[in-house]
Amino acid sequence: MATVFIPTPLRKFTNHTSKVEVPGGTVMEVIQTLTSTYPPLQRHLINADGKVPSFINIFVDDDDIRNLQQEQTPVKSNTIVSIVPAIAGGLK
Amino acid sequence: MEHYTVTFSKEELARYNRHIIIPEFGLEAQQKLKAAKVLVVGSGGLGSPLLLYLAAAGVGNIGIVDFDIVDDSNLQRQVLFGVESVGLAKVEGAKRRLQSLNPHINITVYNTQITSNNAFELISGYDLVADGTDNFPTRYLINDACVLLGKVNVYASIFQFEGQVSVFNYKNPNGEVGPNYRDLYASPPPPGLVPSCAEGGVLGVLPGIIGSLQALEVIKVITGVGEVLSGRFYSFDALTFESRTFKIRRNPSNPLNGDNPTITALIDYEQFCGMKAVERKIKEIDALELHKWETSGVDYQIIDVREPHEYEIVNIGAELIPLASVVDNVAKIDRKKKVVVQCKTGNRSGKAIRELEDKFGFENLYNLKGGILAYIRDVEPGLTGY
Numbered sequence: 001m002a003t004v005f006i007p008t009p010l011r012k013f014t015n016h017t018s019k020v021e022v023p024g025g026t027v028m029e030v031i032q033t034l035t036s037t038y039p040p041l042q043r044h045l046i047n048a049d050g051k052v053p054s055f056i057n058i059f060v061d062d063d064d065i066r067n068l069q070q071e072q073t074p075v076k077s078n079t080i081v082s083i084v085p086a087i088a089g090g091l092k
Numbered sequence: 093m094e095h096y097t098v099t100f101s102k103e104e105l106a107r108y109n110r111h112i113i114i115p116e117f118g119l120e121a122q123q124k125l126k127a128a129k130v131l132v133v134g135s136g137g138l139g140s141p142l143l144l145y146l147a148a149a150g151v152g153n154i155g156i157v158d159f160d161i162v163d164d165s166n167l168q169r170q171v172l173f174g175v176e177s178v179g180l181a182k183v184e185g186a187k188r189r190l191q192s193l194n195p196h197i198n199i200t201v202y203n204t205q206i207t208s209n210n211a212f213e214l215i216s217g218y219d220l221v222a223d224g225t226d227n228f229p230t231r232y233l234i235n236d237a238c239v240l241l242g243k244v245n246v247y248a249s250i251f252q253f254e255g256q257v258s259v260f261n262y263k264n265p266n267g268e269v270g271p272n273y274r275d276l277y278a279s280p281p282p283p284g285l286v287p288s289c290a291e292g293g294v295l296g297v298l299p300g301i302i303g304s305l306q307a308l309e310v311i312k313v314i315t316g317v318g319e320v321l322s323g324r325f326y327s328f329d330a331l332t333f334e335s336r337t338f339k340i341r342r343n344p345s346n347p348l349n350g351d352n353p354t355i356t357a358l359i360d361y362e363q364f365c366g367m368k369a370v371e372r373k374i375k376e377i378d379a380l381e382l383h384k385w386e387t388s389g390v391d392y393q394i395i396d397v398r399e400p401h402e403y404e405i406v407n408i409g410a411e412l413i414p415l416a417s418v419v420d421n422v423a424k425i426d427r428k429k430k431v432v433v434q435c436k437t438g439n440r441s442g443k444a445i446r447e448l449e450d451k452f453g454f455e456n457l458y459n460l461k462g463g464i465l466a467y468i469r470d471v472e473p474g475l476t477g478y
Contacts, residue, residue: 088251
């Protein structure tokens with residue numbers, strides 16, 4: 001089971017859970033399992049082309065999956081998968 | 093001014109003594125700080141700790157860009173300002189505070205919004221930019237302007253309990269340029285996914301933590317002391333205390349400085365992001381003023397956008413149209429007389445007003461400031477709060 005960190009803006013779709021244990025051998029499998037558990041997450045994590053949208057970064061441990069094997073990056077049982085969306089606050 | 097020509101008065105040497113005695117820092121780093129020119133865009137939540145620490149540390153030339161006015165609701169986290177600053181231009185309040193903190197530095201203020209038209213002019217006179225703004229169009233604008241001008245962009249961003257920090261477009265001593273915001277996020281999220289702090293809220297101490305980290309990176313970039321957070325991306329979750337530092341790289345398809353650049357000038361960032369950089373202010377009415385309307389025969393309509401179960405707990409005789417059904421019930425909302433929209437605290441009614449103004453062009457809507465809770469507090473304390 002990989003551990004997935006859910007970022008603040010998406011926690012409203014996971015009953016405010018910040019950390020979820022999810023089975024899956026690749027990043028895409030993990031995301032698919034996650035979105036089947038929390039269907040409202042799907043439109044934020046998978047775009048019409050079946051990929052992770054460009055305003056979301058997925059890191060497997062410390063590495064950006066774009067520098068690994070994208071959505072097919074392997075995930076092990078002790079892997080931490082972090083979902084890091086663009087946020088823009090600061091001023092107000 | 094090259095740093096080796098910088099000299100210090102006796103007062104300055106005393107002031108900066110705790111820097112100068114750090115072996116890795118020393119007089120030279122302090123000289124670099126004094127010679128530095130830093131532009132801080134946004135003097136709010138992040139800008140407050142950032143500016144306080146940069147000024148205290150002796151950054152010699154600080155520019156501040158902001159167009160906003162200090163408001164009561166800022167004081168929960170914008171520690172640059174006190175009650176005496178409310179109503180002042182933020183840049184003015186900031187300048188007064190920073191000048192009293194450190195009279196040995198130069199503060200230049202720009203009481204304006206940074207836009208594609210003035211960004212080059214604002215940034216070009218500075219060595220580096222620290223971005224503490226609050227919206228995607230301005231984030232992309234500052235990023236692009238820094239890349240096109242070859243300036244370092246020390247980035248920080250917050251949302252509710254979450255903070256991010258990185259240093260973009262940093263040229264390391266080998267001359268290699270690090271990633272920028274577009275390498276990380278090629279495009280912004282669709283409007284509405286990530287609400288602004290004004291809508292989504294932010295824990296007051298979070299910008300204090302993240303803005304301080306931003307100040308740290310500004311100081312490291314200027315002085316060359318330590319390892320700059322370039323090619324790395326720091327993320328902090330105040331709720332779980334999880335913090336992680338991810339590795340990031342340049343993306344060959346980055347339209348700014350990838351293999352085939354297509355962006356060679358600043359663009360229309362509001363169009364690119366599909367959202368406005370500055371949200372239009374909506375009209376407000378406070379509970380006491382509403383009470384005056386009630387008792388002086390002003391002809392107005394009042395709409396409550398809460399849910400029916402909340403309405404049952406307590407209401408002030410408003411017409412109930414829950415937020416989700418406002419658009420379907422637009423015909424019930426008066427176009428001519430004044431219309432007060434209320435909810436529990438003023439957030440949902442603010443959203444309803446924005447939606448009605450944007451989609452239907454309403455101009456007669458007033459948000460009840462602080463919602464029904466403020467009304468109970470200020471007008472009818474006998475009603476049930478919840």
